[in-house]
Amino acid sequence: MSRSPENVVRYATVTRVNHWITAICFVLLTLSGLAMFHPIFFFLSALFGGGQWTRAVHPWIGIALVASYAGLVAQFWRENMWNQDDTAWVRKFDLILQNQEEGVPEVGQFNAGQKFVFWAMVLLIPALLFTGLVIWEVYFGGLTPLLAQRIAVLLHSFAAIAAIAVWITHVYAGIWVRGSLRAMTRGDVTPGWAWRHHRKWLRELARRKSSGPQPRAEGTP
Amino acid sequence: MSELQSQDYIRRSASTLTPPSARRHEQEVAKLIDVSRCIGCKACQSACMEWNDLRGEVGHFEGSYDNPKDLDPNTWTLMRFTEWENDKGDLEWLIRKDGCMHCEDPGCLKACPAPGAIVQYANGIVDFNSDACIGCGYCVKGCPFDIPRVSPVDHKSYKCTLCSDRVSVGLEPACVKACPTGAIMFGSKSDMTAWAGERVAELKSRGFADAGLYDPAGVGGTHVMYVLHHADRPSIYAGLPDRPAISPFVGLWKGAVKPLAVAGIALAAIAGFFHSVVAGPNEVEPEDEANGRRLLDQQDDAR
Ligand code: HEM
Ligand code: SF4
Numbered sequence: 001m002s003r004s005p006e007n008v009v010r011y012a013t014v015t016r017v018n019h020w021i022t023a024i025c026f027v028l029l030t031l032s033g034l035a036m037f038h039p040i041f042f043f044l045s046a047l048f049g050g051g052q053w054t055r056a057v058h059p060w061i062g063i064a065l066v067a068s069y070a071g072l073v074a075q076f077w078r079e080n081m082w083n084q085d086d087t088a089w090v091r092k093f094d095l096i097l098q099n100q101e102e103g104v105p106e107v108g109q110f111n112a113g114q115k116f117v118f119w120a121m122v123l124l125i126p127a128l129l130f131t132g133l134v135i136w137e138v139y140f141g142g143l144t145p146l147l148a149q150r151i152a153v154l155l156h157s158f159a160a161i162a163a164i165a166v167w168i169t170h171v172y173a174g175i176w177v178r179g180s181l182r183a184m185t186r187g188d189v190t191p192g193w194a195w196r197h198h199r200k201w202l203r204e205l206a207r208r209k210s211s212g213p214q215p216r217a218e219g220t221p
Numbered sequence: 222m223s224e225l226q227s228q229d230y231i232r233r234s235a236s237t238l239t240p241p242s243a244r245r246h247e248q249e250v251a252k253l254i255d256v257s258r259c260i261g262c263k264a265c266q267s268a269c270m271e272w273n274d275l276r277g278e279v280g281h282f283e284g285s286y287d288n289p290k291d292l293d294p295n296t297w298t299l300m301r302f303t304e305w306e307n308d309k310g311d312l313e314w315l316i317r318k319d320g321c322m323h324c325e326d327p328g329c330l331k332a333c334p335a336p337g338a339i340v341q342y343a344n345g346i347v348d349f350n351s352d353a354c355i356g357c358g359y360c361v362k363g364c365p366f367d368i369p370r371v372s373p374v375d376h377k378s379y380k381c382t383l384c385s386d387r388v389s390v391g392l393e394p395a396c397v398k399a400c401p402t403g404a405i406m407f408g409s410k411s412d413m414t415a416w417a418g419e420r421v422a423e424l425k426s427r428g429f430a431d432a433g434l435y436d437p438a439g440v441g442g443t444h445v446m447y448v449l450h451h452a453d454r455p456s457i458y459a460g461l462p463d464r465p466a467i468s469p470f471v472g473l474w475k476g477a478v479k480p481l482a483v484a485g486i487a488l489a490a491i492a493g494f495f496h497s498v499v500a501g502p503n504e505v506e507p508e509d510e511a512n513g514r515r516l517l518d519q520q521d522d523a524r
Contacts, residue, residue: 008513008517035334036334036355036357037334037479037482038479038482038483039235039236039237039334039336040237040483042235042334042335042336045355050355051335051353051354051355052355052356052376054355055355055356055357055376056356056376097496097500098500099500099501099503135358135362137356137357137358137361137371138356138373138376141358141361141371146361146362146367147468147470149358149361149362150362150468150470150471150474151470153359153362153474154470154471154473154474154478157474157478157482158478161478161482161485161486164486164489165485165486165489168486168489168490168493169489169493172493172496172497175497176493176496176497176500176502176503177503178502178503178504178505179504179505190505190510190513191510191513191514191516191517192505192506192507192509192510192511192512192513192514193505193509193513194513195509195510195512195513195516196505196506196509196513202513202516202517203516206516206517206519206520207520
């Protein structure tokens with residue numbers, strides 16, 4: 001275990017595995033989907049063994065994504081409920097973007113931006129699933145009228161573009177806010193990171209002494 | 222079907238560049254199906270199977286002359302029979318040879334995401350290059366006539382080729398050759414339009430006041446045309462679309478959405494990059510670490 005004993009545990013191992021399965025599925029879906037979306041991306045189909053394979057494998061990865069994201073939703077929907085602090089945080093978004101922490105309300109386990117990503121995907125992934133099933137030619141091609149299929153493929157591409165845009169924001173935030181990636185690669189964050197970005201959460205952890213962010217000894221989960 | 226001489230493409234699916242188009246002087250061709258002369262013998266349907274070497278599964282009698290019931294990957298043309306009661310209360314037996322219309326503006330080609338899987342030759346024929354086909358079924362959604370069928374065996378889409386292989390060596394399509402009554406004619410589009418005019422005039426003289434040529438403008442005209450005795454209502458002929466056009470949903474999907482979406486994704490990525498250049502990374506400062514540590518230590522001490 002490469003967690004530092006000085007650090008605060010942010011995600012359990014099972015959560016991180018779940019997250020990475022979701023992330024891998026999403027990236028593969030984006031690559032295979034874009035290959036079929038626009039000719040300038042068709043070369044990406046080579047990554048999947050050609051056009052036929054790309055077409056065949058994409059919906060199955062989609063099913064895996066739905067199952068995997070359902071796991072994240074089950075773990076995190078409570079922490080992602082919107083509250084007044086989030087609204088106050090959003091009002092200060094210009095300061096946040098300018099890297100100024102002064103005057104930005106303290107944040108609990110997740111900030112409003114993270115909650116937005118969470119709920120946007122809660123909306124978009126099922127939308128992609130249902131529209132995707134309608135246009136899954138091999139199994140469901142003949143089951144719906146052509147009009148439904150035409151609308152479904154249009155909505156699928158809208159939802160995909162929206163999801164990709166949300167995902168770019170998500171990844172960028174993870175890179176821009178230094179020290180965040182560690183939460184997903186190793187499961188812990190430094191106390192300073194928690195203080196700076198999720199101070200309420202850190203206070204809460206400190207208050208609950210027993211389950212608090214005890215500096216972990218090597219080997220303990 | 223198969224890749225012919227690539228210098229006479231005028232359209233090529235999923236291609237952002239101009240396809241090879243050195244030989245633009247070629248005559249546009251057309252097949253003219255005169256339903257008023259068709260006797261429903263299905264010679265054309267058999268000839269199509271013969272020439273293209275297609276053998277569908279033997280199915281079941283469905284209580285109708287339509288056999289098989291619908292187009293399928295092995296049935297590229299199909300006789301559709303309609304018993305229609307006219308305004309006088311008389312029965313008219315309408316027989317239409319269904320198949321690809323070889324649209325001037327093909328919805329299948331517009332929808333296709335696989336580069337070069339659907340092409341249109343300078344003579345107007347729309348052809349599927351099965352080798353490049355990925356089996357997604359987008360052509361099915363794009364086609365206003367509900368023609369292409371994706372094979373569950375090899376996951377390739379199939380339809381009438383207008384016998385592009387025969388036409389390219391100066392032969393007429395197999396169905397044209399087989400038709401015993403001359404109901405199917407083949408030639409240049411202008412010749413076929415002129416011939417249709419004569420046929421329509423004759424039908425009108427025989428009392429079919431609404432006779433006319435079906436060459437629908439909504440898809441830019443077609444390279445398979447019908448002479449109909451009731452051209453005012455094509456849909457009585459087993460659902461021939463009255464005003465076929467590429468669906469506006471397909472138009473939007475393959476039109477504005479694609480460039481806008483690509484631009485949007487690119488912008489999001491570029492915006493992130495420049496935000497990081499302008500605002501710099503959001504680093505945890507040493508005092509944050511000190512504050513975080515202190516908060517935790519206080520709790521440890523209180524324990
Ligand atoms: C959630 C389950 C999903 C299912 C069942 C699904 C299914 C499908 C199917 C059946 C197609 C048509 C091509 C083919 O047959 O492979 C397709 C196309 C596509 N998918 Fe998905 N998909 C899912 C999720 C996603 C996700 C998460 C993304 C990306 C964020 C995505 C992006 C795309 C794109 C861009 C296309 C091409 C659309 C177009 O041509 O306009 N899909 N999907
Ligand atoms: S009838 Fe359908 S398959 Fe034939 S060219 Fe037109 S859109 Fe394509």
